[in-house]
Amino acid sequence: MNDAQGRLPRPRRTQRDRPAPRVQLAREVAFTVIRATTADDAYANLLLPKEIVRAGLSTADAALATELTYGTLRRRGTYDAMIEIASGRQIDEIDPPVLDALRLGVHQLLATRVAPHAAVNESVALASLSAGKQAAGFANAVLRRVSRQTAEEWDAALADAARSDDELLAMRSSHPVWIIRGMRRALKAEGRSDELEDLLEADNASPSVTLVSLPGLAETAEPRTPYSPVGSRAAAGDPERIVRASGGAIRVQDEGSQLVALALSRVGNAAAGERWLDLCAGPGGKTALLAAEARGVGATLEANELVPARAGLVRRALEALPEEITVHERDGRDFAEAHPDTFDRILVDAPCTGLGALRRRPEARWRKSASDIAQLTMLQAELLTAAIGALKPGGIVAYVTCSPHLAETVGVVNEVRDKVANISLMDAREAIRDVSRSEIDIAEREDGLPVAQLWPHRHQTDGMFLALIRKE
16 A cells, blocks of 8 residues: 555556566565565565575566565555455464465555466465465465455455454554554654654655765765765665675665764764763664764774674674774673763663564564563663663763654653653754754654654654763
8 A cells, every 4th residue: 555545556567577487486585585574583674685696586576576575564464454354264264374475466466567367376376385285276266356356445345344443544554553553642742643644654665775974984975865964875776785895884774873873972072082882782783883973083982782693793884993893792781780980972772662664674563562562661771771870970871762652762761760860851852953964853742851753754764762861
């Protein structure tokens, strides 16, 4: 769909008249990735490029495989509702490999220009290879029922099946109901609940690739991003070629991530000799930008990451920096508590639901549940509290999440403010406005808290939240 009102995406002309064997290979790549995200909790953004290379796809067929993969993952909730209607079965009663083949088939039928007979036959073949001839007959029947109705007729069928307005919106926008309600509350806190459908639409749009040029190590290329002074738009093609050619001085990074890191490094007057810390550093994108910023003012940066594999990613992200930067591998709470009154600036990019990055990681919406929030917020509050203890008097901590959910954002900030004495909130909105290269619309909250929330639909960034806390 192109919007939360129920209009399905128009077929893409680029998928017409492709040689059948190549189309099928692209389908197989998409199916492999979709199955891995379902069965193994794989990340599509990490696995898909490897599968494209392994299959030796051309540029055009790689684009098709990418569209089939991400389109199916983004619209999974919508397609599942249709499959339930067409099959007469609940989703959890369908074998997972068959269900993934059906999802891929429905996407081709309703959102691409792939010929209906090809979409049905090849998806049935995938189901058969995965689960046998009986599954093939079932898949064939379901997909043929789906193909008999137009997108508009299916939208009417969804409306008939929905038990509430929120459930219908969940079906149409392919978001779990709990996420829709959380997003609505977050927008309402800014007096902008009327933007909910725009946000859900933005979550289902393919985002552009943005790059960061590390200050002092690379010049910012054209075309520039609207807000970050070190951001640019990647041209068509593989951005990793640009990264490799620059030796890592130019990196792929969302513009929102750039802005929250720059807000910390540039707020106030950073001075030579300061000690900075990235407490939850993996995979290292913000770490590299902070390290370049620290180098520019004569400060030093340390990083900490609990998971060894992610710590390795942080070290690779820092390879462009001339100076060696220490990367510790400890629980962030323990590390911070072992270094009281030590650091001038600390970034706490806390583990979170990732609801602000559903454009880039569409499968994440199906992996989290409302029950995950309590455990995450406890960890987030503990990390933030420990980080404040590791600040020198006058030091600043940036609390960042890639989620707009109120429990993970202002809920954590308010909890810590209630428990920790001698801290004050700085104006995170002004900090972002000060680093932005053009005017940026950051809403004032109805509760008056001077925190900043970026939004995919409003800023074309990931949904980054920022609070700046000073230790008195």
